[in-house]
Amino acid sequence: MKHRIYGVVGWKNAGKTGLMERLVTEITGRGFAVSTVKHAHHSFDVDHPGKDSHRHRLAGAREVLLASGNRWALMHELKEEQEPPLAALLDRLSPVDLVLVEGYKRDAHPKVEAFRAETGNPLIATDDPTVRAVAADTPVETDRPLFELDDTVAIADFILAEVGL
Known part of the structure; x- marks a missing residue:
């Protein structure tokens, strides 16, 4: 399944x-179904020592699926496998109108860059044509469309126009 995807990138x-949070709220509020993918540091964990699911994983289970009346979650242990590419992870998602991706700045999908002057980092957009717009807390020099970091409505309008929604 080919998903419409749009990224949000930026330095720490x-x-x-x-x-991401404001965009999900804004876009779902317009009636669209949105899923998200977040790239995390390799050591992240979603279950905790002593919990049954954690014990199952430590015992050697490759996948542990937690289910309740409210949600389900599937954890897959990579063990010695390489981290799967974004495309393979997207294939595991249910169909939605839009997938917003946080991180994966080296991937080829279109992105908006979140930028805060106080971090002291350079703009990613300067050297990355996949960054289609910049959302900044201060005026910046860029040849891309520039939005106020907090102007969620305008950023959502831009993203939805870009993906054809």
Whole structure:
């Protein structure tokens, strides 16, 4: 299944997660189904020592599926496997109108860059044509469309136009 995807990238503390959260709220509020993919550091964990699912994993289970009346979650242990590419992970998602991806800045999908001056980092957009717009907390020099970091409506309008929704 080919998903419509749009990324949010930026350096640490640039406002990626807040922007993602606001975009999900705004876009789902317009009636679209949205899923998200977040790239995390390799050591992240979603279950905790002592819990049954954690014990199953430690015992050697390759996949552990947790299910309740409210949600289900599938954990897959990579063990010695390489981290799967984004495309393989997207194939595991149910169909939705839009998948917003946080991170994966080296992948080829279109992205908006979250930028905060205080981080002292350079713009990613300068050297990355896949960054289609910049959402910044300060005026910046860029040849891409520039949005206020907190102008969620305008950023959502831009993304939805870009993906044809």
